[in-house]
Amino acid sequence: xxxxxxxTAGTGELRNAILARFDAVVGLDQIISAHLxxxxxxxxxxxxxxxxxxxxxxxxxxxxxxxxxAVRQAAEPRFGTPTALAHCDVISFGTYRLLWDLGKAELNx
Numbered sequence: 001x002x003x004x005x006x007x008t009a010g011t012g013e014l015r016n017a018i019l020a021r022f023d024a025v026v027g028l029d030q031i032i033s034a035h036l037x038x039x040x041x042x043x044x045x046x047x048x049x050x051x052x053x054x055x056x057x058x059x060x061x062x063x064x065x066x067x068x069x070a071v072r073q074a075a076e077p078r079f080g081t082p083t084a085l086a087h088c089d090v091i092s093f094g095t096y097r098l099l100w101d102l103g104k105a106e107l108n109x
Contacts, residue, residue, distance in 0.1 A: 001060060001061065001062050001063075001093070001094060001095075001096065002060070002061040002075065002079040002080045002090060002092070002093045003058055003059075003060055003090070003091040003092045003093075004058060004059045004060070004061065004079075004085070004088040004089070004090060004091065005054075005055070005057070005058050005059075005088055005089045005091050006057065006058075006059060006087060006088045007087045007088060007089075009087070010086065010087030011087070013086070013087055014059075014085060014086070014087040014088050015036070015038075017085055017086070017087075018036050018059075018061060018079070018085065019036065021078045021079070022034040022036075024078075025063055025074050025075065025078060028070070028074050029070065030065045030066045030067045030070035030071075031063060031064070031065045031070065031071065031074050032064045032065050032066065033063075033064045034061070034062070034063045034064070035061070035062045035063075035064075036059065036060075036061055037059065037060040037061075037062065038059050039056060039057055039058050039059065039060075040057075041056040041057040044056040044057075055091075058091060059088070061075070061079045063075040063079070068095045068096075068097045071095055072095045075093075075095075076093060079093070080093030081093075
C-alpha cells in the first residue's frame with residue numbers, strides 16, 4: 001500500500017497516471033487487483049470542527065496479490081518511490097501479508 005499526498009494542482013493528472021499504471025500491474029502474474037482510494041478532506045473533520053490537518057486529503061493505492069514479494073515488485077517502482085509519480089509526495093509504502101482467515105462455516109463453531 002502506498003500513501004500519497006497530492007499537490008493542490010494536478011490531481012486530475014495524478015489520478016490518470018495512477019489509473020494508467022493499474023492496467024500494467026493487474027496484468028502481472030500473482031496480482032489480483034489494484035485500487036485507488038481518495039480521502040475526502042471535508043469528511044475527515046469531526047462535526048463542528050473546521051480545522052483541516054495535513055493528511056486529511058491523502059490518497060491510498062492498494063495492490064492485492066497472492067504473494068507479498070510479487071506485490072512489492074509490482075507496486076513499489078510504480079507507486080512507492082519519490083520519483084514514481086508527479087504531482088504528489090509518497091508518504092509511506094509497505095506490504096502486508098494476511099496471516100490467517102476464517103470461512104463463513106467456521107464462524108458458527
